[in-house]
Amino acid sequence: MTNIAFIGLGIMGNPMAVHLAQAGYTVAGLDRSVERAAELVAAGGRAADSIADAVKGADVVCVMVPDSPDVQEVLDDVFQEAETGTLIIDFSSIRPDVTQQLAAQAQALGFRLLDAPVSGGEAGAKNAVLSIMVGGSAEDFAAAKSLFDVVGKTVVHVGPSGSGQTVKAANQLIVAANIQAVAEAVVFLEAYGVDTEAALEVLGGGLAGSTVLQQKKANMLSRTFEPGFRIDLHHKDMGIVTAAAREAGVVVPLGSLVAQLVASARVNGDGGLDHSALLRGVERLSGKAVN
Structure with a gap:
């Protein structure tokens, strides 16, 4: 899994996307504020102009947005635009019940979803030492572990969908x-x-x-x-x-x-x-x- 779409380049998402690009992943970043992609581009990634553009050819779609409605809005588009079988990693912090609903929807549409909220704040994101609590299947967690290790220090699979949240x-x-x-x-x-x-x-x-x-x-x-x-x-x-x-x-x-x-x-x-x-x-x- 080398091609990553990273949606949400705020205080946390931006340094995480940069670390992934520096680690050799091909990263397409997207944010409502276009200028936030500048650091990612400098690190070797690219700025996407839409969700369709970001997820084109992506093996993994990472999401880091503020709240449950934001994640739902993003995933509605991802489900339409991404290739079936794509692994979706939601780094956002949202309601556990919403995550469970989205995971069921993803599975029905042929996608895989991990909820992977993080702790450590801006300093943890910049220094790639985040704690990452991951919910979802053990198989999907294993597939994403090398990616998690790029942005985090303490990475733990804590149970099924919603457990991370x-x-x-x-x-x-x-x-x-x-x-x-x-x-x-x-x-x-x-x-x-x-x-x-x-x-x-x-x-x-x-x-x-x-x-x-x-x-x-x-x-x-x-x-x-x-x-x-x-x-x-x-x-x-x-x-x-x-x-x-x-x-x-x-x-x-x-x-x-x-x-x-x-x-x-x-x-x-x-x-x-x-x-x-x-x-x-x-x-x-x-x-x-x-x-």
């Missing part, structure tokens, strides 16, 4: 709660005049240490929230978590609270910022001026 929902619950806890800790430390950078260094070396703390502390200390992963998208993901938990009869009290805090950040105009900007919500609740 379920694991990603759990991931987003943990990440949001962790970011909120770090944000509260930063505001707490600053209120006491502690050398916050030193405090976070020592906390990072103990049981409180986490990838979230290491990756997001600089954003919080400097109050710079250029998005690696936007609050808008985490809001969408927390909606997936809470809805899926309710459907399964599972209680997620912390998850529900964090979902409301993420929603509050979005309503207050922070949706386009990195999710580390949950810090701003803590400051608002604490009566502090938010820059």
